[in-house]
Amino acid sequence: MKALKMCEVTARYRGADRDSLSRVSFEIEKGEMVLLLGARGAGKSTLCMLANGLIPHAIPCTLEGSIETFGRDISSLPVAEHSTKVGIVFQEPENQLFCMSVEEEVAFGPENLAVDREEISERVEWALEIVGLKGYNDRPPSSLSGGQKQRLAIAASLSMRPEMLVLDEPAYALDPIGRLELYSLLTDLKRRHGLTVLIAGRDAEEAATCVDRVALMSAGRMVRTGTPAEILAAPEPLRSIGVPPLQVSELIEALGKKAKRFEYGAITVDALAGQIGEALGEAGTDR
Ligand SMILES: Nc1ncnc2c1ncn2[C@@H]1O[C@H](COP(=O)(O)OP(=O)(O)OP(=O)(O)O)[C@@H](O)[C@H]1O
Ligand SMILES: [Mg+2]
Structure with a gap:
């Protein structure tokens, strides 16, 4: 089954005078880990937010074409179910963290879904263990390092038990060690927990060796998709669309x-x- 299936999707933000995505067709298999690669303004965030339902549910956008997540057309998928199935993590984890403690942060999503207390505690422990923050329950999120904050944002998403995780430039604010830890966590989520993972980024340096496939975007269009070697080996095609080789x-x-x-x-x-x-x-x- 496809985790995501976009067919000829054109998207234009309300009030904008041009399309941000133009006839994008793109699929992700369940359990696949894909890098969405493109320069500034290529349309990566727009595609990420469409995958999780923030567009059009929270951010108004005119859409053409069809989008399915896990076999369901998004127009027939209730908002809460869509955002639970497909979690999203942004580049600045600070903007996603607003609770007083690590534990509250991770419990917040399932509490809103009215999950019972015992199960919430189980999910919190499970998610913190996966991201390497076991025992940090009472710490204020503000006391964590950048990499730990990013992993907390991932745990907060995992506690909703999503089937797919979308990360929009998750490595942007991290140092090299933080980046390596992040990619090793994402690989683990895919291999051990069967999660489908979509990572958006402006370069492929760390992701190249851990993703199954790379999707190259430029100016709102899907240029090409293929294995990391097919897309990344030659430098010139990347350079020509503003992506560093x-x-x-x-x-x-x-x-x-x-x-x-x-x-x-x-x-x-x-x-x-x-x-x-x-x-x-x-x-x-x-x-
Ligand atoms: N809310 C909005 N209203 C109008 N236009 C927007 C909005 N958000 C993005 N755009 C435009 O849509 C296009 C794609 O933007 P998007 O943010 O998806 O690109 P991106 O690949 O994520 O870029 P970056 O690497 O800078 O994050 C850009 O031309 C951008 O200016
Ligand atoms: Mg973006």
Whole structure:
């Protein structure tokens, strides 16, 4: 079953003089982890908010085309059910955290759904354990680091037991360690908990090695979707739409100018090290 199925979707915000999405067709399989990649203004946030129902339920937008989440057309899906099925986490976790303690924050969603007390406690413990914040129950969210706040925002979403999690530039405000922790958490959510994950970002550096598929957007259009290697290996098509290429591709590009043996294809340091090793006549040796 498809977690998300958009067919020829055109979206225009109320009062805007042009479309923010133009005839976008895009699908995500249940259990898939997808990177939605595009430059500033490409339409990533618009697509994310459509996936979770914030558009059009909270943010008015004129829509054409059809959108289904888990087999249901969004026009026939009650708002509360839609936002429960598809959770969303934004780039600045501060804007999503407003309770006095970590525990209250995670309990807030299920409390609003009138889940019973015992189950709420279970969900809070479960979600905090998954995101690595077990034992932080009484801490004020303001006392957490940026990465911990981001993981708390994820826990607050997980406690609603969503089937899909949409993260809009979740790594934006994080340092390199925070980013690695975030991507390892997201990989875990997909592998161990079967969650469908959509991550929007302006670069693919950390996500490249953990997502199943990359969807490339530019100026409100879906340019191409494919495996990370298919979409990310060559730097020029990314550059041409304002997306920074992977550092590995830039290194291959620089090496290629000196020696013709290097070709795009490697998207990880290990794969590139293999190519360099072969070029040096040291094939088979470990890094
Ligand atoms: N509320 C709004 N009203 C009118 N136009 C909007 C609104 N929000 C976004 N837009 C426009 O829609 C287009 C797509 O915006 P969107 O925020 O989806 O892009 P994005 O890829 O998320 O960009 P960024 O990387 O800057 O977050 C842009 O041209 C933007 O100016
Ligand atoms: Mg955005």
